[in-house]
Amino acid sequence: MLTLPDDMISTAPILPACLPENGVGRIVNALAHALPAIAARLAAGRLPGDPAALVGTNDSGDAQKALDVGAHDHILAELRGCGVRHLLSEEAVAVETLDPDGGYDIAIDPIDGSGSIGIGAPLGMLFVIYPTGPVTFARPGSEAVASGYASFGHSLDFGYTLGQGIQVFTFDGQDFREAARDLRIKPTTSTIAYNASNERHWPEGLQAWARDLRLGKDGPRGRDFNMRWLAAAVGELHRIVLQGGAFLYPADRRKGYENGRLRLAYEAVPIAFLMEAAGGKATDGKRRILDHVPADPHENVPLVFGAAEEVDVIARYLET
Numbered sequence: 001m002l003t004l005p006d007d008m009i010s011t012a013p014i015l016p017a018c019l020p021e022n023g024v025g026r027i028v029n030a031l032a033h034a035l036p037a038i039a040a041r042l043a044a045g046r047l048p049g050d051p052a053a054l055v056g057t058n059d060s061g062d063a064q065k066a067l068d069v070g071a072h073d074h075i076l077a078e079l080r081g082c083g084v085r086h087l088l089s090e091e092a093v094a095v096e097t098l099d100p101d102g103g104y105d106i107a108i109d110p111i112d113g114s115g116s117i118g119i120g121a122p123l124g125m126l127f128v129i130y131p132t133g134p135v136t137f138a139r140p141g142s143e144a145v146a147s148g149y150a151s152f153g154h155s156l157d158f159g160y161t162l163g164q165g166i167q168v169f170t171f172d173g174q175d176f177r178e179a180a181r182d183l184r185i186k187p188t189t190s191t192i193a194y195n196a197s198n199e200r201h202w203p204e205g206l207q208a209w210a211r212d213l214r215l216g217k218d219g220p221r222g223r224d225f226n227m228r229w230l231a232a233a234v235g236e237l238h239r240i241v242l243q244g245g246a247f248l249y250p251a252d253r254r255k256g257y258e259n260g261r262l263r264l265a266y267e268a269v270p271i272a273f274l275m276e277a278a279g280g281k282a283t284d285g286k287r288r289i290l291d292h293v294p295a296d297p298h299e300n301v302p303l304v305f306g307a308a309e310e311v312d313v314i315a316r317y318l319e320t
Contacts, residue, residue, distance in 0.1 A: 113232025124234025185280030260302030
């Protein structure tokens with residue numbers, strides 16, 4: 001590894017030392033333990049084989065790639081014996097039972113952003129943990145006890161919350177070491193992430209928001225904005241956790257997008273639980289995500305998250 005002049009050996013706490021010894025801590029640690037093997041396979045690219053090879057279609061109708069299914073199976077193996085009863089994954093049609101006597105349920109997206117597998121763009125993993133309940137996962141996200149994410153980028157980062165603040169750890173080659181503690185989301189931002197190519201399909205109120213945004217300091221917002229789009233919600237999430245910002249993937253008029261495109265149970269809810277634990281907000285444009293109850297385990301939802309004031313501004317535009 002290249003050593004920079006001011007580099008030093010990190011003595012920051014390792015992840016297991018920062019987690020409670022109860023069931024939630026054990027599950028969070030198991031999820032983190034699964035990540036280095038996935039990161040190593042990503043780093044190998046196409047040398048051993050094609051991680052983006054199509055192997056099927058998931059319940060949401062999206063093409064499944066080899067890495068999607070491989071990561072799903074790998075994470076399940078890590079979670080066995082950790083007290084997980086029900087597991088809902090984007091890569092499995094049915095909810096799986098790992099331990100009939102387990103005290104917790106998990107909803108997980110093993111590889112978020114898999115459309116970018118093999119091109120070096122950010123990928124990740126999202127999860128949320130509940131006390132065990134209905135196998136249908138028909139429950140509001142407000143009942144969760146923990147959520148988190150992994151970011152596979154130029155570093156392997158793991159962020160989680162147990163309900164207060166966001167803790168971020170970075171893998172040093174042997175352990176996950178604490179990189180940031182009790183992070184909070186700034187209430188205002190001038191950095192926005194959305195797919196501008198879809199703007200013409202949006203509701204008129206949201207199109208007005210985007211037009212006013214682009215006018216910058218010369219428009220009604222009175223300040224300039226920067227725009228980002230990584231095409232992976234978890235990549236945007238990691239950046240917003242560290243630097244602030246806001247993200248939106250709204251519903252629009254296209255067929256199949258009328259109810260949004262992100263999955264409520266294992267994408268929107270984990271992100272929303274993280275945001276609220278750090279003082280941010282997450283809505284479907286108007287309604288709090290953590291108040292939604294999935295009618296179907298793989299239900300879609302629009303998603304707006306990040307800086308609380310900008311989330312509120314978007315809601316006001318949508319009311320016009």
